[in-house]
Amino acid sequence: MAAALGDGYSIIEEGLSARTTSVDDPRLNGSAYLPAALASHLPLDLVIILLDTNDTKSYFRRTPYEIANGIGKLAGQVLTSAGGVGTPYAAPKLLIVAPPPLAPTPDPWFEGMFEGGYEKSLELAKNYKALADFLKVDFLDAGEFVKTDGCDGIHFSAETNITLGRAVAEKVKWIFLSATQDAAA
Template sequence: MKTIVCFGDSNSYGTPPMPHPDFWGRFGPDERWPGVMRRAVGADITAIEEALPGRTTVHDDPIEGADRNGLKALPMVLGSHRPIDLLIINLGTNDLKARFSVTADDIAASVGVLVRFTQASQAGPNSSAPKVLVVAPAIILETSFFREYFQGGAEKSRGFARAFGAMATRLGVPLLDAASLITSDPLDGIHLDPSQHAILGQALAEKVRTILT
């Protein structure tokens, strides 16, 4: 049995497109991309969802809280679920918030910090390092009430494929460019509808089969 940990934000947690700021919801386990991926890969894996809405790569969020910092959470995640065969990192969208004032290259470099931390860990089988798969997030749309939060973020997100690709090559890890496959829902410009979760989950299943065989 192989263990995959899906380390992400609200688009891994399964937050539906939000019609207003006070909306809360979550797609079911079989609708979220980790569940789609798990079913597509088969019964020989367990896929653990470690996803938190608002999670950043390496930043304490001054409004939503320091617990959103992915780098602070990662040691606990690796320790809690070891031995981990594969860590899938699907982060970067929340770093696009205007309050962080970072570029696409900065965000890719921040994901690289998470990759290097994992590669230096002993959280894999026989105290080795887990394998890592990086997802470059979908392009966002500056629509709805999120427009002010993510001002300028749409243009930055269009640089994810290039920036994440260069980082992944440097660190020797595989990459899935989600923007080449899926689109953010125009209702809020950030989240994915079930059809996009299904596409992403199937694409990741194909990657996972290659990585873990």
Template sequence: MKTILCYGDSITWGSDAETGGRHDFADRWPNVLQTALGTDIQVIAEGLRGRTTAFDEHLADCDRNGARILPTVLYTHAPIDLVIILLGSNDMKPAIAGTALAAMQGMRRLVELVKFNAMRDGQSEPPAVLIVAPPPLCETANTEYSAMFAGGVEQSRMLASFYADLADEWGCGFFDAGSVAQTTPVDGVHLDAENTRAIGRGLEPIVRMMLGI
């Protein structure tokens, strides 16, 4: 059985902007991907609200720094065949980083951790990596989110290009989630159920190609 780790933030967790809660289990993109791939593949959803690529965020009770937590997650779920990383939206907060360049640098650190972290699981090769650019932020009338992500709409539109170049540089797969999904103007950051499902459906072909299934 092949194992896929989906490492992400609230988009992977399944945040519902309308309710403030969580999308139904069947609507979250890792579970959509699991259904599409079948039972011979194990898809592990590792999503955390507010997670960044590699930056500290001091307002939460949990550690949201993706680079600090990733090695632990890799050890926990080893052996892993493919790591899908969908992060960067929270890096758009000015209080966190505020630029697409910073998010790309954080994503590079995550790729390095997957490529070079010794998981001591008997694997001779590290897992493959699929970098996913999140759908760009959009304008919202939600005053708190608008202020929290000030300048983020423009910066987030640059992520796909930065991530694609990074994927080429490091020999990773790349998928632009903005090609199949859009954020909701309810808060400008999260996705409705249909757009969340669309990411899982959109990822299936490239995942099959990368795993040779």
């Protein structure tokens, strides 16, 4: 993404494998971590959230709507982040990215861990889009650009990461171009 955006953009990555939206797995609850991460990097122009097939794990028993609601909790933290730490900064823009659906996993352990996850993952983009529309924030469906083609049916290959990075970069450019045009109007 950084390479596709080029100069003039500073990317801060806060990704972590196995992170969830708002449930503990164990201690990888995104909503417990996000406020401190946001505060440590203010001011921010844009926050991109791409989670979460981890919430489809069978032992969480979450519906696609409940998973999207977890994204909603994170979105609320972003949209109120500036005021939440006593700073004069405006809240950043937000881009919610729906993950692509899970693929079949060749590993029996992962198969049990993500039992029913494929079906849930098929519904995430629809629910995330509805949430983004409700919150009036930007949305991108990663499934329109990539598949989970890594060795385990859950993660991305190196090539898929590059493809997704380029797609997100184009969306980021569009977001900032639209903001510039709105300000000029």
